[in-house]
Amino acid sequence: MTTHPRILQVGYGAFGATHLDAWAGLVPATALTVADPRPDARAAAAARVPGIAVVADWRDGLAAVDAVDVLTPTDTHHAIAAAAIAAGRHLFLEKPMTVDAAEARDLEARAARTGVTVQGGLYFRFHPKARALHALVRAGGVGRLRFLQGKFAGFKRARGDSGALLNDAVHFIDLFGWLAGERPATVHCVTRDHFGRGSEDLALATLVYPSGVVAHVETGYIQPGRWPDTVVPGAVTSKEVQVSGSEGAVEIDFAAETMVRHRVRHEFADGLWRPVFAGSAPVAAEAADPVAVVRAELAHFLDCIARRRPPDAGLAECGVGLALVLDAARRSAATGTVARVEA
Numbered sequence: 001m002t003t004h005p006r007i008l009q010v011g012y013g014a015f016g017a018t019h020l021d022a023w024a025g026l027v028p029a030t031a032l033t034v035a036d037p038r039p040d041a042r043a044a045a046a047a048r049v050p051g052i053a054v055v056a057d058w059r060d061g062l063a064a065v066d067a068v069d070v071l072t073p074t075d076t077h078h079a080i081a082a083a084a085i086a087a088g089r090h091l092f093l094e095k096p097m098t099v100d101a102a103e104a105r106d107l108e109a110r111a112a113r114t115g116v117t118v119q120g121g122l123y124f125r126f127h128p129k130a131r132a133l134h135a136l137v138r139a140g141g142v143g144r145l146r147f148l149q150g151k152f153a154g155f156k157r158a159r160g161d162s163g164a165l166l167n168d169a170v171h172f173i174d175l176f177g178w179l180a181g182e183r184p185a186t187v188h189c190v191t192r193d194h195f196g197r198g199s200e201d202l203a204l205a206t207l208v209y210p211s212g213v214v215a216h217v218e219t220g221y222i223q224p225g226r227w228p229d230t231v232v233p234g235a236v237t238s239k240e241v242q243v244s245g246s247e248g249a250v251e252i253d254f255a256a257e258t259m260v261r262h263r264v265r266h267e268f269a270d271g272l273w274r275p276v277f278a279g280s281a282p283v284a285a286e287a288a289d290p291v292a293v294v295r296a297e298l299a300h301f302l303d304c305i306a307r308r309r310p311p312d313a314g315l316a317e318c319g320v321g322l323a324l325v326l327d328a329a330r331r332s333a334a335t336g337t338v339a340r341v342e343a
């Protein structure tokens with residue numbers, strides 16, 4: 001690798017400027033190339049960070065770079081990722097890394113052969129409040145973990161490349177598995193395609209983990225959200241989680257930037273189980289700037305390449321593992337039964 005790794009960002013759509021700004025904070029503009037078939041996207045990228053190179057076809061940028069950052073529609077990820085890996089390029093692949101587990105397994109096998117670093121774009125793993133929650137939960141701050149619930153929903157455009165499961169539920173299913181330290185054993189999922197477009201606009205998933213921890217994730221585009229979305233222009237969404245354990249609970253409203261810890265346990269007295277409160281207080285954690293969060297993800301990626309160590313949010317956990325849960329969710333929704341997550 002040269003002093004500064006040379007980066008090819010493939011795709012400059014809604015999330016494109018956030019990634020490009022993040023890269024511009026890590027490497028010089030002359031180390032950056034953006035590929036997008038849309039001329040307006042290439043012009044916008046070139047105007048945003050003067051000095052970068054732009055190409056219409058990502059294949060034309062592959063030879064001259066060290067790493068590839070893919071943020072194109074999900075159904076294009078596998079082909080671009082497979083070619084990048086075959087060319088020996090390190091790979092950052094936005095969520096959902098692939099359409100299904102079969103594609104993820106294929107990429108895993110290819111990456112093992114060439115030895116490149118592959119990291120997924122799982123935003124919440126680098127979000128200051130989610131990281132504070134992870135540290136608190138793993139340190140036993142809510143006692144024994146019991147229930148995780150999340151709402152990632154609101155009035156926003158239904159993307160053409162995927163439904164609410166792959167596009168939205170993926171975030172909190174990953175976050176909850178990371179918090180629980182395990183992959184769910186079963187999923188019961190209900191979805192609806194009210195728009196008749198072939199993908200769900202409402203998805204409700206209940207996940208049960210081997211330890212007995214339960215999680216529920218609500219996603220969709222037909223229920224009201226509460227805040228202007230920081231990533232999708234014009235959307236009004238809610239991104240909230242509540243995590244409950246034997247000794248308390250934590251709730252985060254990611255859009256409102258609030259995080260509150262409740263110290264509470266149920267005790268048996270006078271024939272009843274009653275909550276015994278020991279106070280609620282805000283937890284201090286930085287506000288999240290999307291560019292700073294993505295910059296943290298990408299800085300980790302570069303660090304893992306330099307040190308030849310496996311990244312957090314790697315292909316095994318966030319590619320194959322997450323896709324196995326999402327595949328089970330789709331099987332459950334299709335059959336109306338509880339689906340077992342494949343090992």
Ligand SMILES: NC(=O)c1ccc[n+]([C@@H]2O[C@H](COP(=O)([O-])OP(=O)(O)OC[C@H]3O[C@@H](n4cnc5c(N)ncnc54)[C@H](O)[C@@H]3O)[C@@H](O)[C@H]2O)c1
Pocket residue numbers: 010011012013014015016035036037038041058070071072073074076094095096121122123167231
């Ligand atoms: N982590 C997050 O919080 C987050 C947020 C938004 C999007 N994403 C993910 O990022 C990816 C892109 O999302 P988006 O909202 O920017 O999508 P988008 O549809 O707005 O933009 C996709 C861009 O890719 C371009 N494109 C399509 N095929 C291409 C190809 N073969 N080569 C080069 N460019 C190509 C399109 O012209 C378009 O400009 C998706 O995987 C999405 O799930 C992640």
